[in-house]
Amino acid sequence: MNYVRTGILMAGLTALFAMVGYLLGGAGGMLIALGIAAATNLYSYWNSDRLALASHNAHEVDERSAPELYGMVRDLAARANMPMPRVYLIDEEQPNAFATGRNPQNAAVAATTGILRTLSYDELAGVMAHELAHIKNHDTLTMTITATMAGAISSLTTFGMFFGSRENRPGLLVQILISVLAPMAAMVIQMAISRSREYEADRLGGEICGNPVALADALAKIAGGVSHIPNETAEAKPATAHMFIINPLSGRGMDFLFSTHPDTGNRIAALMEQARAMGIGGRNAGGFSSQATQSPWNGSHKPGPWG
Incomplete structure (x- = not known):
């Protein structure tokens, strides 16, 4: 059902893009809009x-520099029957993570x-x-396309007055309404797609690691950390x-139209x-690893070159 909903929303975003181009510049404006979208x-x-990794100053690690993290991702990728992605660390106090890449063969966590x-x-x-689930579901590409198209719609409305002949342009009031409402509608569609994909990645991530409870506990801890620890880089680049x-910009993930993440x-x-x-009960029960729930990066364990 999530895939059908995502397809419908993406079709709506494309239609919105073409409609804005047509309203601002007629058939010529629509062709220009579609050309911009394609480019x-x-x-x-x-x-x-x-671009995503560079914007957060991420640096790649391997089995030597981050053996526990790298080995974990390798084992999970094998369980998910997917290629091993590149692994990166971000020197940032806020607890968070993301995946990126155009396909499972060219992806990174x-x-x-x-x-x-x-x-x-x-x-x-x-x-x-969870991040591997995004990659396996091609969500990283989906969200890149939707974010790009939403941004392009905003740019299109800004420069739309220059498209088409004077006779084909809408009135000033209509142009103002389009410039306000079109980017807002695009953002709503983009956020709806994002929320839908998060639920699906949670579900598949729970299957891959074998312990949805551990992922639930992780979400609670990350949300708590985000609410107390600002991420200045994310604040500067909210796109x-x-x-x-978890939304790095705030700890309040309410389910409303403009939220990037579900509650x-x-x-x-x-x-x-x-x-x-799945027949799993309690907290931290039946998980991916038989190791103790104490983090291997805490206590007496050597934290690695970043610690």
């Missing part, structure tokens, strides 16, 4: 991962150093499984907020229901 999406298709210090092994495995497992409580409830269906 921006093509650029995003090839460069979205590099990134975790903040704060999340390594906050979560237990099983909880972090749940988060990484990347939808990529993270954390609703996500936790869905994961706990999934755990019950």
Whole structure:
């Protein structure tokens, strides 16, 4: 059902783009709009991962520099029957993570150093499984395209008055309404797609790690951390907020039209229901790893080169 809803919403976003182009410049404006959409999406298709990682100063790690994290992602990718993504760390105190890349063969997962210090092994495995689910479902490409198109609609309305002949342009009042309402509608559609994909990634992530309860616990801890620890880089570049497992801009993930993420409580409830269906009860029960729930990056364990 989530896939059908996503397809309908993306079709709506494309139709909105074409409609705005037509209203602002007639048939010529619509063709220009579609040309802009094609160009921006093509650029995003090839460069979205590099741009996202560079914007948060992420650095790639391997089995030598981050053996626990790298090994965890490798094992989870094998369980999910998907290629091993590149693994990145972000020197950021706020606990969070995201995935990026145009397809499973060209993907990356990134975790903040704060999340390594906050979560237990099983909880972090749940988060990484969630990010792998985004990659496996091609959500990273979907969200890149929707974000690009939403931004292009905003740009189109700004410069729309220059499209088409004077006779074909709408009246000034109509242009003003389009310039206000079209970007707002595009943002609503983009956010609806993002929320739909988060629920699906939670569900598949719970299956991959084998412990929806651990992922639920991780979401609660991350949301608490986000509410107390600001992410200045994300604040400066809010267009990347939808990529993270929890909105890095605020700890209030309410389910309203302009939210990039579903309410954390609703996500936790869905994961706990999934755990019950899988016959898993209690907290931190039946997870990906048989290790103790104490984080391997805390206590006496050597935290690695970033700690």
